[in-house]
Amino acid sequence: MKSAFTEVQKFNQWWLWILLLAVLGLPVYGMFQQIILGEPFGSTPMSDLGLVLFFVGTLLIIGLVWYLELRTEIDETGIRVRLRPISTEVFTWDQIEHVEIITYGFVGYGLRFSSKYGTVYNTRGNKGLSIRLKSGSRYVIGTQDPEGITQVLRTLDKI
Known part of the structure; x- marks a missing residue:
């Protein structure tokens, strides 16, 4: 049956996406510093695999927010x-x-x-x-x- 009213809303606030991209910048910077430059990222650095998993997890969360x-x-x-x-x-x-x-x-x-x-x-x-x-x-x-x-x-x- 055809709807008399349909509204579709997404999480497209500019400030939300700035925040999510800023959070994504953390593992990107960490991987660059630790894996590319060879310098430990932070005073108690994660393993390289940990940084990659942090990056992938952050991407998954951003993907979920985009899909909602x-x-x-x-x-x-x-x-x-x-x-x-x-x-x-x-x-x-x-x-x-x-x-x-x-x-x-x-x-x-x-x-x-x-x-x-x-x-x-x-x-x-x-x-x-x-x-x-x-x-x-x-x-x-x-x-x-x-x-x-x-x-x-x-x-x-x-x-």
């Missing part, structure tokens, strides 16, 4: 949220008691658990779709398009 994607879809059947590759949730309208756009305090990024908001999916900002299920569970899905969500919820007669 928050996808929100809303249509006449319900709401779907996917934080690729970590989690997927599907809420049908008959499970949902209440939805609304809220402004929330900083809870962190990615998949978070909050006593105030419940399960939070967030890539940036402080606007989100708050979902309260009939079971009592609560969710917040961060959005950069609160007006678009409000419009589709009105069209679907959900707010």
Whole structure:
């Protein structure tokens, strides 16, 4: 079924990528100094293999952050949220008691658990779709398009 609303968000904040590239610079510099120049890197240097594994691990973490994607879809059947590759949730309208756009305090990024908001999916900002299920569970899905969500919820007669 075609979504009435789809939003795809990625972790593309400039400051995040500057930070990640700066962290990557540490093992690159260490490998250059220790493996290429032959001088120990630091006062208690890692082995050459340790430096290479540090570099590969840092690359894997950067690759994961690049791959992460928050996808929100809303249509006449319900709401779907996917934080690729970590989690997927599907809420049908008959499970949902209440939805609304809220402004929330900083809870962190990615998949978070909050006593105030419940399960939070967030890539940036402080606007989100708050979902309260009939079971009592609560969710917040961060959005950069609160007006678009409000419009589709009105069209679907959900707010």
